[in-house]
Amino acid sequence: MSEPTDLPFQDDERRPESIYEGERPVEKHADRSGDDPAPRQGDREATGGGSTPGTTRLGQLSEPEETETDVLAARVTGPEDHEGMTRLWRATMDLPHWWFVAVGDAGSESPAAAQIDGQMMLLTFTSAERARHFAVQNEMVAPDEDLRAIALTPRELVDSSPTYADAGIAGLMFDPHLSGYFIPTDQLPVVWDAVHTASDDPGTSGPQNAS
Numbered sequence: 001m002s003e004p005t006d007l008p009f010q011d012d013e014r015r016p017e018s019i020y021e022g023e024r025p026v027e028k029h030a031d032r033s034g035d036d037p038a039p040r041q042g043d044r045e046a047t048g049g050g051s052t053p054g055t056t057r058l059g060q061l062s063e064p065e066e067t068e069t070d071v072l073a074a075r076v077t078g079p080e081d082h083e084g085m086t087r088l089w090r091a092t093m094d095l096p097h098w099w100f101v102a103v104g105d106a107g108s109e110s111p112a113a114a115q116i117d118g119q120m121m122l123l124t125f126t127s128a129e130r131a132r133h134f135a136v137q138n139e140m141v142a143p144d145e146d147l148r149a150i151a152l153t154p155r156e157l158v159d160s161s162p163t164y165a166d167a168g169i170a171g172l173m174f175d176p177h178l179s180g181y182f183i184p185t186d187q188l189p190v191v192w193d194a195v196h197t198a199s200d201d202p203g204t205s206g207p208q209n210a211s
Contacts, residue, residue, distance in 0.1 A: 073179040099125040102148035119170035
């Protein structure tokens, strides 16, 4: 896990772009037994009742309220804080969906990625509201525009991690304009297994390092 980072793109002309040239990586079909189905484009409930399919309309933009992951990320004292990281990654991986700003042509959208500290990262958000807040803040959409977003379950990302790694994605950065913690792509399955093992066995300390 990283320390919270400075806001990417602040005072910078760059904007997040997909590295997939309009093609989203093929996802392996995860066993979703027990998982909630991910909202899909055109799902009115998932898109906040917006009038445009595949978008979210969250009303007036406001600063996102502090969440459990913000608090847990701020409490992690460093790479040796195994218990703190276990709590953070358990909360993150227990979220029903991870959200991404969609880029590319309609029907072939991919999650927005950006160069951060010399590495290509998927810009990952813990809620649709936070994805929209980031997009407006970085002038990717206007405050009165709808946001095209992609919602995937954590399990889908874990199972697709080799595909993303092959595409040059070094990691996922969560809420980059807020808490800004990240996980290397190749550590997704390791941490997933560790936090679920820790959930089953209270005596297990969980992941040793997620950075």
